[in-house]
Amino acid sequence: MNQSSSLIADSIRTQKTSLLPSPANPEYIYPVELFPAAKEFDVSLIVPAIVVPSKLVSEYRKQLKEFVLDKAKLKVIVPLGDDDIIPVGLERRKHRKILLTKRSNIFDEEKIAKLLRNEGCFKANHELSQSYEDWSTHEVLSRLLPFPPNDVPSSFEQIGRLAHLNLRDDLLPFKYMIGKVILDKNSPRIQTVVNKLASIESKYRTFNMEVIAGNKADGWSLVSVKEEGCQFEMDFTKVYWNSRLGGEHRRLTQIIADQAKDADSPVIVADLMAGIGPFAIPLTSKGHKIEVHANDLNPESYNYLLSNSRKNRCTRLLCYNMDARDFCKYLQDSGIVFSHVIMNLPATAPEFLDAFRGFRGVRLPRIHVHCFAPKDHNEAAKDAVKRCESALGCTLDIDENQVKVIDVRNVSPKKNMYCISFDLPEAIRSVQSDRRRQSSHVEAKRQKLT
Numbered sequence: 001m002n003q004s005s006s007l008i009a010d011s012i013r014t015q016k017t018s019l020l021p022s023p024a025n026p027e028y029i030y031p032v033e034l035f036p037a038a039k040e041f042d043v044s045l046i047v048p049a050i051v052v053p054s055k056l057v058s059e060y061r062k063q064l065k066e067f068v069l070d071k072a073k074l075k076v077i078v079p080l081g082d083d084d085i086i087p088v089g090l091e092r093r094k095h096r097k098i099l100l101t102k103r104s105n106i107f108d109e110e111k112i113a114k115l116l117r118n119e120g121c122f123k124a125n126h127e128l129s130q131s132y133e134d135w136s137t138h139e140v141l142s143r144l145l146p147f148p149p150n151d152v153p154s155s156f157e158q159i160g161r162l163a164h165l166n167l168r169d170d171l172l173p174f175k176y177m178i179g180k181v182i183l184d185k186n187s188p189r190i191q192t193v194v195n196k197l198a199s200i201e202s203k204y205r206t207f208n209m210e211v212i213a214g215n216k217a218d219g220w221s222l223v224s225v226k227e228e229g230c231q232f233e234m235d236f237t238k239v240y241w242n243s244r245l246g247g248e249h250r251r252l253t254q255i256i257a258d259q260a261k262d263a264d265s266p267v268i269v270a271d272l273m274a275g276i277g278p279f280a281i282p283l284t285s286k287g288h289k290i291e292v293h294a295n296d297l298n299p300e301s302y303n304y305l306l307s308n309s310r311k312n313r314c315t316r317l318l319c320y321n322m323d324a325r326d327f328c329k330y331l332q333d334s335g336i337v338f339s340h341v342i343m344n345l346p347a348t349a350p351e352f353l354d355a356f357r358g359f360r361g362v363r364l365p366r367i368h369v370h371c372f373a374p375k376d377h378n379e380a381a382k383d384a385v386k387r388c389e390s391a392l393g394c395t396l397d398i399d400e401n402q403v404k405v406i407d408v409r410n411v412s413p414k415k416n417m418y419c420i421s422f423d424l425p426e427a428i429r430s431v432q433s434d435r436r437r438q439s440s441h442v443e444a445k446r447q448k449l450t
């Protein structure tokens with residue numbers, strides 16, 4: 001909180017705080033129309049101001065930048081009120097007040113003192129009335145929660161009209177209050193606030209969530225999201241979606257789309273764990289010469305993949321509902337010659353590479369496999385290569401197989417998500433499907449990743 005805001009906060013700290021939510025009433029869901037704590041934010045205080053001619057207001061504001069009151073949502077240029085005293089000869093309506101930070105000696109500051117010598121500029125005060133609506137989410141929660149401002153949540157992941165939080169354990173007693181403030185400050189853009197109940201462990205990478213504020217009527221979890229110019233509809237409680245992966249979806253689709261520009265025939269892509277299609281749909285809805293075979297094990301994801309494909313008028317998108325290993329074999333058996341494979345199931349995707357053992361396709365594809373690994377990039381790269389080699393049953397040559405490891409996103413204090421891309425090695429063709437027999441062979445031939 002900046003100096004001005006903290007002064008305002010100090011002034012309300014002296015007021016009655018009995019209505020503040022506390023761990024004593026943790027299960028209290030705040031009514032939509034009334035927030036008991038809201039009136040704690042009604043505050044009135046006097047701040048210094050400088051009155052300047054209206055036509056020079058932007059110029060003077062720039063000059064006084066460091067002294068102007070800095071508080072979210074606050075108008076710092078205001079007209080003169082009837083109570084403001086104005087020197088004889090000056091016209092009230094042709095002047096504006098610039099509100100300044102509340103320092104006792106503000107008018108002694110050299111820049112302000114100099115400005116006051118200009119015609120039409122003079123000192124004033126301003127009575128500032130603030131209410132709950134005028135405070136930012138962070139300011140309100142910093143005031144209400146018994147934590148230092150740095151430990152107060154104010155951001156969230158947005159999925160259409162839903163705000164999705166993953167609150168720390170010590171914040172759970174305050175979850176309904178946090179939900180209510182986030183809803184108030186972001187409505188109508190946000191209509192429901194949910195908190196994740198447990199870490200993602202399910203087979204389909206979905207998770208349980210609790211509505212902590214807002215609309216929870218039937219259909220609350222049906223959302224529509226825009227990414228890469230495409231519209232995705234889904235039931236957020238039934239399929240996987242992560243808005244934080246937008247950058248990765250763009251990066252990989254761009255690489256493939258760029259290659260398709262120079263290709264004579266369509267580039268064929270196999271998306272083994274496609275979800276509702278954040279790679280597959282942009283690749284096939286924009287007229288690129290790209291054909292995607294997109295698969296997901298979750299029947300709900302498959303259904304949304306189909307409906308989103310229709311909605312976005314995707315050409316050359318074929319959808320499947322199979323296990324990724326079976327799907328990989330199916331594509332080979334069908335003689336489909338794919339040149340890129342996307343595998344985004346970071347917890348276990350590298351292990352699925354065993355499905356390529358004894359590869360029979362006429363062309364060895366480029367693989368893009370996502371995984372979690374330690375923060376340190378070199379350590380992560382070694383880790384990722386080792387997991388891939390172990391599942392493939394043969395080694396990867398950094399140069400020959402064009403191995404690249406990209407940092408995708410920060411996941412937790414110790415873990416990042418990465419994407420490892422490589423050309424499937426020729427040696428995979430002669431690897432048999434017995435994983436146990438191959439792993440010692442890989443250990444012996446392991447290369448050092450530099």
Ligand SMILES: C[S@@+](CC[C@H](N)C(=O)[O-])C[C@H]1O[C@@H](n2cnc3c(N)ncnc32)[C@H](O)[C@@H]1O
Nearest residue numbers: 203204240273274275296297298323324344345
């Ligand atoms: C992390 S999500 C990624 C989805 C999508 N690629 C994206 O970027 O949003 C992983 C997906 O893998 C699917 N999945 C899990 N196990 C699978 C399996 N054995 N075969 C195919 N898909 C699987 C899940 O249903 C989920 O949609």
